Amino acid sequence: MNNLYLVDDDQDVLDSLSWMLEGMGLTCIAFSSAGQFLTNVDIRLAGVLLLDIKMPSMDGMELLTKMVNEQSPISVIMLTGHGTIAMAVKSIQQGAFNFLEKPVDGQQLLSVVNQAQQHTSQKWQQQCQQLTLSNRLATLTPRELQVMEGVLAGKMNKVIAAELDIAQRTLELHRQKVMQKMQVSNAAELAWLLANYNQT
Numbered sequence: 622m623n624n625l626y627l628v629d630d631d632q633d634v635l636d637s638l639s640w641m642l643e644g645m646g647l648t649c650i651a652f653s654s655a656g657q658f659l660t661n662v663d664i665r666l667a668g669v670l671l672l673d674i675k676m677p678s679m680d681g682m683e684l685l686t687k688m689v690n691e692q693s694p695i696s697v698i699m700l701t702g703h704g705t706i707a708m709a710v711k712s713i714q715q716g717a718f719n720f721l722e723k724p725v726d727g728q729q730l731l732s733v734v735n736q737a738q739q740h741t742s743q744k745w746q747q748q749c750q751q752l753t754l755s756n757r758l759a760t761l762t763p764r765e766l767q768v769m770e771g772v773l774a775g776k777m778n779k780v781i782a783a784e785l786d787i788a789q790r791t792l793e794l795h796r797q798k799v800m801q802k803m804q805v806s807n808a809a810e811l812a813w814l815l816a817n818y819n820q821t
């Protein structure tokens with residue numbers, strides 16, 4: 622279970638929602654401002670955030686924008702009063718996972734939080750895979766990158782060797798290194814890995 626956060630400047634809302642969540646077996650970490658949340662939470666890690674839209678200083682939309690810009694895997698559920706429904710819809714367009722109207726219904730809250738937990742776990746996993754791949758790519762030498770491009774283009778070893786003006790045996794050694802560093806066993810696996818990398 623990923624961390625569950627609650628940010629609202631209304632202490633009564635913090636208390637009632639924390640109590641409601643605890644009654645459903647969920648523990649949340651509550652903050653009374655966006656600034657307090659940012660000071661205490663590493664937004665690069667997975668989690669779920671229940672976020673009030675209207676707050677002094679930095680409001681919910683500003684915090685959401687910051688998290689989206691920094692590619693945070695945290696799934697954000699906006700909390701809104703009747704007067705901010707249009708803003709809540711806008712927040713979905715800007716990257717929020719969902720929004721709930723106050724006063725929040727317990728069963729709806731539980732359902733949305735569970736969905737957000739799955740969503741943030743998937744985002745976190747994708748980001749970890751992306752980082753792993755980036756690290757593998759960073760270990761390739763310029764020559765190995767050239768060889769990899771030729772392999773991905775479906776060219777035969779002798780063709781790549783001729784284009785790079787190197788002996789075919791040297792090319793084969795470079796190709797072997799590429800496969801080792803990328804942790805794949807053949808060109809098809811390499812192509813699949815890079816295709817998924819480029820999609821994330």
